[in-house]
Amino acid sequence: MCCRMNQCQETGQTETQEEVTELVCQEADLKDGQMKEVTVGDQKVLLVRSEGQYSAVGGRCSHYGAPLIKGTLVGDRVRCPFHGACFNVRNGDIEDYPGLDSLPCYKVKVEDGKVYVSINKKSLTVTKRVKEMCSVVPDVKHTILLIGGGPASLVCAETLRQKCYQGRIIIITKDSVPPFDKPKLSKALNVESSSILLRPEDFYQRYGMEMWTKKEVVSVNPAKKEVKMSDGTLQRYDQLLIATGCRARPLTCPGSDLEGVKLLQSYEDAKDIYSSSLGQKVVVTGASFIGMEVASYFSDKAASVAMVGTTQYPFERTLGSEIGQLSMQMLEEKNVKFHMNDRVTEIRGENGKVKQVVLKSGVVLEADVVIAGIGVIPNSDLLAGSEVEVDSRKAVIVDKFMRTNVPDIFAAGDVTSFPLTIRGDQRVSIGHWQMSHAHGRVAALNMLKKSTKIESVPFFWTVLLGKSIRYAGGVLTSKCYGEGYTEIIFKGKMEERKFLAFYIKDDVVVAAASLMFDPAVARIAELMARGQILTKAQAQAEDLSWLQI
DSSP: OOOEEOSOOOSSOOOOGGGEEEEEESOOOOOTTEEEEEEETTEEEEEEEETTEEEEEESBOTTTOOBGGGSEEETTEEEOTTTOOEEETTTOOEEESSOSOBOOEEEEEEETTEEEEEEEGGGTTOOOBOOOOOOOOTTOOOEEEEEOSSHHHHHHHHHHHHTTOOSEEEEEOSSSSSSBOTHHHHHOSSOOHHHHBSSOHHHHHHTTEEEEOSOOEEEEETTTTEEEETTSOEEEOSEEEEOOOEEEOOOOSTTTTSBTEEEOOSHHHHHHHHHHHTTSEEEEEOOSHHHHHHHHHHTTTSSEEEEEOSSSSTTTTTTOHHHHHHHHHHHHTTTEEEEOSOOEEEEEEETTEEEEEEETTSOEEEOSEEEEOSOEEEOOGGGTTSOOOBOTTOOEEOOTTSBOSSTTEEEOGGGEEEEEGGGTTEEEOOOOHHHHHHHHHHHHHHHTTOOOOOOOOOEEEEEETTEEEEEEESOOOOTTSSSSOSEEEEEEEGGGTEEEEEEEETTEEEEEEEESOTTHHHHHHHHHHTTOOOBHHHHHOSOOGGGTO
């Protein structure tokens, strides 16, 4: 008789014989590197075999609930097919992002050629697990101040508590609500704040995290180790995280101050844009990710939607003209009108409200609402005079440990310029939700003197008309617009809107994008994360079995 048990302890409960449900797999027939989804009650469980050992964890990603059985397994790590979150299959811990929580983990026993997974009945409804955290101890006279209300600050705070930091943690944000799921704003503008909060408000109290909303830091004084708020109050710190993100770049043309000209930055902005645009004539300027998602969202809600872009196709500078053309066709079929190779030169009004949009080409568009998605500006103005270094874009310069040039000041998220491992430590600025999470974790570990480098592979997704384009890899800039890639190799059929695109530079795959080709991009991201070099020859080959798709 052979009995091998994994080291995982079931989440959160002490078992009694009456409380345990046991699942019996008739045969222990998985091979190394294989996984199977099984059901216990209403719970989906991922059963995995790796290095001769079975383990079982929750079967749904803790981010948006994607089925992990459709993801990719490499070694002891499974990566979500949808947005790239990674989990250790031995213990369920989250190892890369997005998302905050780990997976529940269950006891496994192999005996007489059968696999037994035991789950406490009280745990059958548990789909994710908050890592164990300590709380604040008043006697600890140490304060870590986190400026910014995004995932970088939140993950930093949670990592500190997970690693038993018991000092004071203060998160300061200009937003009216605690950290929320910002990518949803451009994909579904009419959302209630309670449905997009990353953590409920009582979470912060439970773990001793002070959440200061509606407050703005306007300056930093490293010599005195204090920050100044817009209301004149001062707050001292021992260590500081700058995670202030970026703000939407405003239009500067005549008429840009008219009522009806909108930027999407906050939850309130999303609600305002939604209520202002229903049944109205909408013009979106900026044919990149935010602009295209907003145009997609309003395609069946506004009276009309016009898109203005400076290139021939949307996404041309990043994903390339082929994917841009396909995306454009998708929205045109929903009556979005495109005005490409053009730009807004004037916005005309009547009684102080938007009436028309004038383009460089001379075209005049009727409009009630103008939504600008023309890029972002790093929120680093608060660092003026602080000696913290910023680059030519005003992004905060950090090293691989998320340290700035000033002791005890760290930075994370969209506001930073950091060395990207898969680009040979070339300094980049990446406004990705997933990367901000990873930055926050690395910053926290290094605050605690646990030397850790940022090694994550960028993973991004955009949603148009319910279809997701996924991307992983280095920063994409085509040969027409600077360094990045020089060639794209496509698999699948663009006309069927099912493709996998390999971005090539120097005979190496530097990135990949896909539509309806899961889990290819997740697999590529995981191989890149493990340092594997993917070649142009592999991308060109008819046999893609190495992708396990």
